[in-house]
Amino acid sequence: MTNKKIKNMEEFAAVSGISRPTLSKFFNDPISVRASTKARIEAALERYDFQPNLYAMNQNRRLTKNIGVVVPHLADPFFAKIAHTIEDHIQAMGYRPVLLGSQGSPEVEIQNLENLRSLKPAGILLAPLGRASDLDPIEAFCAEVPTLLFDANLEGLGEGFVGSNNDQSIGLMVNYLCRTGEPPAFLEMKSPSNPNAYKRRTAYLRAMEHLGHSPYLIQAEGEGWEFEEIGFREGLRVVRDKTLPTDTILCSNDRLAIGLLSAAFESGQRIGLGPECSLRVAGHDDHPFSRYTCPSLTTISQDYEAIAKQSAETLLTRIEAGSPVDSRQETLFDGRLVMRHSA
Amino acid sequence: MTNKKIKNMEEFAAVSGISRPTLSKFFNDPISVRASTKARIEAALERYDFQPNLYAMNQNRRLTKNIGVVVPHLADPFFAKIAHTIEDHIQAMGYRPVLLGSQGSPEVEIQNLENLRSLKPAGILLAPLGRASDLDPIEAFCAEVPTLLFDANLEGLGEGFVGSNNDQSIGLMVNYLCRTGEPPAFLEMKSPSNPNAYKRRTAYLRAMEHLGHSPYLIQAEGEGWEFEEIGFREGLRVVRDKTLPTDTILCSNDRLAIGLLSAAFESGQRIGLGPECSLRVAGHDDHPFSRYTCPSLTTISQDYEAIAKQSAETLLTRIEAGSPVDSRQETLFDGRLVMRHSA
DNA sequence: TCCGTAAGTTTACGCGCGTAAATTTTTTAT
DNA sequence: ATAAAAAATTTACGCGCGTAAACTTACGGA
Numbered sequence: 056m057t058n059k060k061i062k063n064m065e066e067f068a069a070v071s072g073i074s075r076p077t078l079s080k081f082f083n084d085p086i087s088v089r090a091s092t093k094a095r096i097e098a099a100l101e102r103y104d105f106q107p108n109l110y111a112m113n114q115n116r117r118l119t120k121n122i123g124v125v126v127p128h129l130a131d132p133f134f135a136k137i138a139h140t141i142e143d144h145i146q147a148m149g150y151r152p153v154l155l156g157s158q159g160s161p162e163v164e165i166q167n168l169e170n171l172r173s174l175k176p177a178g179i180l181l182a183p184l185g186r187a188s189d190l191d192p193i194e195a196f197c198a199e200v201p202t203l204l205f206d207a208n209l210e211g212l213g214e215g216f217v218g219s220n221n222d223q224s225i226g227l228m229v230n231y232l233c234r235t236g237e238p239p240a241f242l243e244m245k246s247p248s249n250p251n252a253y254k255r256r257t258a259y260l261r262a263m264e265h266l267g268h269s270p271y272l273i274q275a276e277g278e279g280w281e282f283e284e285i286g287f288r289e290g291l292r293v294v295r296d297k298t299l300p301t302d303t304i305l306c307s308n309d310r311l312a313i314g315l316l317s318a319a320f321e322s323g324q325r326i327g328l329g330p331e332c333s334l335r336v337a338g339h340d341d342h343p344f345s346r347y348t349c350p351s352l353t354t355i356s357q358d359y360e361a362i363a364k365q366s367a368e369t370l371l372t373r374i375e376a377g378s379p380v381d382s383r384q385e386t387l388f389d390g391r392l393v394m395r396h397s398a
Numbered sequence: 399m400t401n402k403k404i405k406n407m408e409e410f411a412a413v414s415g416i417s418r419p420t421l422s423k424f425f426n427d428p429i430s431v432r433a434s435t436k437a438r439i440e441a442a443l444e445r446y447d448f449q450p451n452l453y454a455m456n457q458n459r460r461l462t463k464n465i466g467v468v469v470p471h472l473a474d475p476f477f478a479k480i481a482h483t484i485e486d487h488i489q490a491m492g493y494r495p496v497l498l499g500s501q502g503s504p505e506v507e508i509q510n511l512e513n514l515r516s517l518k519p520a521g522i523l524l525a526p527l528g529r530a531s532d533l534d535p536i537e538a539f540c541a542e543v544p545t546l547l548f549d550a551n552l553e554g555l556g557e558g559f560v561g562s563n564n565d566q567s568i569g570l571m572v573n574y575l576c577r578t579g580e581p582p583a584f585l586e587m588k589s590p591s592n593p594n595a596y597k598r599r600t601a602y603l604r605a606m607e608h609l610g611h612s613p614y615l616i617q618a619e620g621e622g623w624e625f626e627e628i629g630f631r632e633g634l635r636v637v638r639d640k641t642l643p644t645d646t647i648l649c650s651n652d653r654l655a656i657g658l659l660s661a662a663f664e665s666g667q668r669i670g671l672g673p674e675c676s677l678r679v680a681g682h683d684d685h686p687f688s689r690y691t692c693p694s695l696t697t698i699s700q701d702y703e704a705i706a707k708q709s710a711e712t713l714l715t716r717i718e719a720g721s722p723v724d725s726r727q728e729t730l731f732d733g734r735l736v737m738r739h740s741a
Numbered sequence: 742t743c744c745g746t747a748a749g750t751t752t753a754c755g756c757g758c759g760t761a762a763a764t765t766t767t768t769t770a771t
Numbered sequence: 772a773t774a775a776a777a778a779a780t781t782t783a784c785g786c787g788c789g790t791a792a793a794c795t796t797a798c799g800g801a
Contacts, residue, residue: 063757074780079759089768089778109516111757114453115786130482130686135473139501154497158482173452283690313690320692321739343473347626347656349663349692396664406787417750422789432748432798454787458756 061105071099082107083116084149113175120150122370123171123179125164126206128280129156131310132343134182137206140363141180148371150177159280161189168196178374180366181213182206187248203370205362207250208385214373216385217366221251224355224390225258225305228337229266231392232303235328236335238268240299242315243307244285245274255307255339271300275311286314294322303335303398309345309354312338316348316397326350327396335398339390350396358388404448414442425450426459427492456518463493465713466514466522468507469549471623472499474653475686477525480549480702484523487710493520502623504532511539521717523709524556525549530591546713548705550593551728557716559728560709564594567698567733568601568648571680572609574735575646578671579678581611583642585658586650587628588617598650598682614643618654629657637665646678646741652688652697655681659691659740669693670739678741682733693739701731 061067064082068075073096081088081096088096113119122145126134138154145152153174157164164184171179178201183193185207194212196202202213232239241259243252256272263270275289286306293299293315306312315336316326325332327350338345341356365386404410407425411418416439424431424439431439456462465488469477481497488495496517500507507527514522521544526536528550537555539545545556575582584602586595599615606613618632629649636642636658649655658679659669668675670693681688684699708729 065757075758076760076781077779080779083759092779106516108457108757110453110455110457110518111786112453112759114451114457114757114788115759117759129472130475130478132473132475135478135499139473139499156478156482173449175453283687287690313687317690317692317694321694344626344656344687347630347660349660351660351664408787418788419751419790420749423749426789435749451787454756455789457758457787458789460789 059103061103064105064107067099067103067105070103071096073099082112083120116175118177118374119175121171121174121176122150122152123168123174123176123181123200124152124154125157125167125171125179126154126182127157127164127184128159129154130158131280133309133340134206136343137182137359137363140359141205141367144364144367145371148367150371157184159184159187161187165189165192168192172196172200176200178202178370180205180370183209185209185249185251186246201370201373203366203373205366209250211383213383215369215383217362217369218251218385218387219357219362220387220389221254222258222261223387224339224357225255226262226265227390227392228305228339228355229259229262231394232305232335232337232398233266233268236398237301237303238263238266239303239305239335239337240271240273240301241307242273242275242286242289242293242304242311244282244311245276246278247307248278252307259305269300273299273304282308282310283314283317286311287318288314290315290318291322294319294324302333303337305337305339307339309338309340309342309352312336312352312354312397313342313344313348316350316352320349328398337398341393345393346395348397353395353398354393355390356393357390361388402446404446407448407450410442410446410448413446414439416442425455426463459518461520461717462518464514464517464519465493465495466510466517466519466524466543467495467497468500468510468514468522469497469525470500470507470527471502472497473501474623476652476683477549479686480525480706483702483706484548484710487707488714491710491714493714500527502527502530504530508532508535511535515539515543519543521545521713523548523713526552528552528592528594529589544713544716546709546716548709552593554726556726558712558726560705560712561594561728561730562700562705563730563732564597565601565604566730567682567700568598569605569608570733570735571648571682571698572602572605574737575648575678575680575741576609576611579741580644580646581606581609582646582648582678582680583614583616583644584650585616585618585629585632585636585647585654587625587654588619589621590650591621592651595650602648612643616642616647625651625653626657626660629654630661631657633658633661634665637662637667645676646680648680648682650682652681652683652685652695655679655695655697655740656685656687656691659693659695663692671741680741684736688736689738691740696738696741697736698733699736700733704731 064075126138142152155167182205197213204213204216208216260270275285277285324334326334338352338354341354345352345354469481485495498510525548540556547556547559551559603613618628620628667677669677681695681697684697688695688697
């Protein structure tokens with residue numbers, strides 16, 4: 056690396072012996088030039104330190120390589136993890152991910168989309184808040200920018216949806232619980248903001264019916280994203296009231312379960328499988344912390360990697376095809392039962 | 399809002415009756431124009447939907463309004479929370495935060511800085527990995543872009559450092575534990591990557607000595623950011639070996655404590671304050687999940703809000719002053735004891 | 742009221758790169 | 772070998788805004 060400073064593409068063209076328009080093509084898409092010239096350019100890049108000015112590059116381009124990634128809550132390790140996996144895939148495919156979290160707020164979610172718009176993104180991957188989302192602006196945005204939903208579906212919006220198969224995963228868990236003990240009650244939020252929660256409720260009801268058991272819904276009051284707190288409060292109530300017709304509770308997600316476990320512990324309940332235990336608890340999502348609850352949480356592991364990969368690939372394929380949406384397709388991945396000590 | 403589409407600043411100048419250079423000034427800094435013109439422009443913005451092209455804006459500007467924010471691990475709720483708080487402050491001060499996580503990897507950390515460089519940021523707020531960080535590139539970067547460190551200090555690097563006062567907080571906790579029971583052992587990683595860990599170890603040793611007790615260090619093997627796993631494994635070992643000269647363990651951070659609690663639980667230990675308990679455990683950081691451990695974790699709460707505010711304000715003040723660093727200053731905030739049920 | 746200064750306008754140029762068109766060179770196919 | 776196709780070069784222009792200079796207008800204090 057000679058430390059010669061290269062100011063701009065013009066200068067780099069001079070020292071590399073490649074014309075500027077060809078360099079422009081190369082930086083936009085390395086394989087759009089002949090292999091031999093690609094090699095020459097890369098050789099020159101070894102010797103001279105140059106990278107095109109990001110702003111000049113994007114200002115006048117028809118389509119940038121920016122891909123927006125918006126998740127409901129970056130402080131939730133579940134979303135942090137899947138967002139990171141998606142970022143990796145996007146980067147590997149030669150695009151530039153821009154990650155934003157909505158902090159559980161519909162206003163911030165819309166604001167994020169507005170901010171992304173000024174980046175002229177080639178497309179965005181959106182995990183929407185769900186019920187709380189402000190649909191009209193999102194729909195307007197989808198009409199302008201290729202948008203693929205993941206994790207949470209909004210019917211009919213965007214180019215498609217990639218998520219997990221709640222029907223299968225809840226069915227799997229209900230079956231397991233019924234096979235190994237009493238049929239589960241279902242702990243969820245009364246008015247959940249996440250569409251998956253509705254799917255899971257329905258799946259629970261269906262699975263119980265199918266096995267000939269009476270379903271029992273425990274619906275916790277509360278809004279927002281403080282799921283542990285909501286699970287905790289409802290847990291205290293359930294233990295105190297002792298009206299539960301079963302010793303098994305399936306939670307709509309792990310964070311509710313974490314709160315429930317905490318409440319049960321404080322109330323002196325013993326949780327788990329053994330004969331000395333008075334309660335079984337199961338969750339859903341395989342939250343990073345569910346391994347360390349007391350006892351460790353039996354749950355469903357979503358296929359993070361598959362969802363991330365499929366999301367990124369679907370969107371980028373659509374973008375590169377350049378064609379508008381012909382058919383909105385939904386892809387669901389099955390969950391896997393993770394057996395630990397809580398149920 | 400008339401739906402007339404405004405293509406560029408030229409057009410907006412025409413409809414608003416303000417000259418383009420003045421508009422340019424306004425968009426760069428709203429209070430740099432006279433109050434009356436500011437009002438006129440804002441009135442026009444109500445009627446016409448226009449925002450300057452981000453790329454054209456930054457391409458030729460001496461200094462952008464971009465502020466990079468880099469944290470070691472976005473999937474750690476602790477960092478997600480403080481990063482978000484910082485973002486809010488930056489935005490409120492008229493700048494544009496760009497958040498990146500380093501995924502615990504020194505390579506990614508450097509890569510993040512490189513990527514930020516192409517954004518021509520006015521400055522960056524960096525919470526470095528610590529010992530694992532690749533110092534040379536960081537130092538080179540600090541020389542080019544005003545950089546303020548937070549959370550973890552790297553001696554002498556950047557414009558300064560904002561963090562928490564480990565000496566005070568650990569002292570506080572050791573005092574509390576000694577006053578209410580047996581003096582604590584200290585659980586930490588053998589070779590921690592975080593500089594705070596070293597400070598906390600030293601603070602523990604000093605506090606114990608000051609109270610006339612013999613310190614006892616438990617140093618867990620393990621690298622990386624899987625603190626819960628490391629705490630869990632070491633917890634199993636400690637409980638099994640029974641060589642601990644005390645019934646009280648202070649953990650270098652909450653994530654280690656979460657792992658330890660999990661291990662102790664699985665080993666049938668009772669943890670907490672009561673006479674029937676065989677172990678007391680305390681943590682540090684007031685991790686969002688420490689409220690829901692079993693039992694809930696007694697810990698030290700860092701002053702997130704103060705650290706975030708001070709970081710943002712210090713950096714932006716330096717940037718707006720335009721002067722290079724005259725004196726590198728370090729600001730430490732005291733921690734607060736959060737008493738729960740584990741100790 | 743007047744004047745000095747701060748603020749706005751006009752004019753003009755440049756930033757670094759995208760992109761189109763016309764031309765030349767290289768590669769591939771026959 | 773030759774023609775056709777593909778790729779690279781040359782030339783030229785434009786994107787939208789930053790910014791400097793010279794000038795004109797508005798403001799505030801005595």
